[in-house]
Amino acid sequence: MTARKATLNALCEVDEGVNLKDALGKIFERDELSEEDRSLANELAFGTLRHREEIDQIIRETYTGDFMTIDVILKNVLRIAVYQYLFLDRIPIYAIVNEAANFGRTIKERGLINAVLRGIIRNKKVQELRIPKAWVLKTIVDAYPVEGEKIIESFKIRPTPYIRVNLLKSNIEEAEAKLDTIDVDYKKANWFPEFKVVNRLGNIINDSILKDGYISIHDEAQGLICHLVTPKPGEKIVDLCAAPGSKTTYMAELMENKGMILAVEVSDVRMKMVLENAVRLGLTIVRPVIADGRNYAIEDIDKVLVDAPCSNSGVIAKRPEVKERVNNKVIRRLAKLQYDLISNAAKFLKVGGSLIYSTCSILPQENEEVVDLFLSNYPNFVVEPASNFTPVGETYLKVIPGDYSTDGIFAARLKKTE
Helix, strand or coil: CCHHHHHHHHHHHHHCCCCHHHHHHHHHHHCCCCHHHHHHHHHHHHHHHHCHHHHHHHHHHHCCCCHHHCCHHHHHHHHHHHHHHHHCCCCCHHHHHHHHHCCCCCHHHHHHHHHHHHHHHHCHHHHHHHCCCCHHHHHHHHHCCCCHHHHHHHCCCCCCCEEEECCCCCCHHHHHHHHHHCCCCEEECCCCCCEEEECCCHHHHCCHHHHCCCEEECCHHHHHHHHHHCCCCCCEEEECCCCCCHHHHHHHHHCCCCCEEEEEECCHHHHHHHHHHHHHCCCCCEEEEECCCCCCCCCCEEEEEEECCCCCCCCCCCCCCHHHHCCHHHHHHHHHHHHHHHHHHHHHEEEEEEEEEEECCCCHHHCHHHHHHHHHHCCCEEEECHHHCCCCCCCCEEECCCCCCCCCEEEEEEEECC
16 A cells, blocks of 8 residues: 555545544554655645645636535545645655546546646646745745755655765775674765765664764765865865864865864864864864854965855755744845855965865855855955866856755865965
């Protein structure tokens, strides 16, 4: 049985007077559904019932006849499909129509379902109801008119867990052997051999493989940013917003633990996280600096990474609270902070040095617009194309949620020319 069939059966029982929770409970006891299908069935059934009055009104406006007198199965097939169309933007429209039509028991019923749903989809008033209501989601749709729905769909999918092998402590084969002993499935990631996709983190978090520094939990797209920095052994690098230390420590590993990374963090509590990670991984080149990145001063630095505080709009799958907390006022405040950070960081560099600005946002207001403003005020900086340093990216490094099963990120590499 599928999640949608379970939903249909439960809603039909509700029409017969059965409590929805009881109806679903009996179905779950009787039929084997995966946890994912049970979750979807719950969402579809409770959501459809919760919005049934408005859904019925929408169907009435398209159906030619008395909708309330039609067969109870057909009625609920249409209700479920309309709920999916209005509220589950992760499901493509064509899939909603096709799956609903498949419930038709005759060619006539399948034709009716198809015609009603296509009429609803063409209805401009109904289309407006489908537009995301959260400010950040509407802004994403405006910024990505072609990819917006796909991006928002990706936020509803369980995030893919990644780990990073510490090549200073072991090689990849040794790390894989350790993963085998704790019953963790793993496979190749997108770009770098030291990154692995794992099926779950539960077994890893409490195991010595993590505690003793053989691996770190680190999204591979975030690792791309470190490759844009291209840290080399012996260099002097500033990580201006260092906590929790994933990028700090990965850069130190790429530097073969040779050189110096000044990890700047305004919070001593957050700095503790950076240092604990460095110690766990056996890294000795990380130097802590408690300071506000907007005021910190240093000179003759090879590279600066400014992984700035942001809206987290590229990682809503991990941070769903962003949908409620981020608005235009928040973005304006963040954009000012981001500009102030990179403006100060520009003073650290020697001529020929590079400033790498990154966020886990996909909003232009925090990314391209901040970089454009910086370049207009600092003509002694030029963009170094990301394509020269990373396996993805063009002028800028940009990963859209859903494209690679990673975080959404943005980064720009800016070189000081004089």
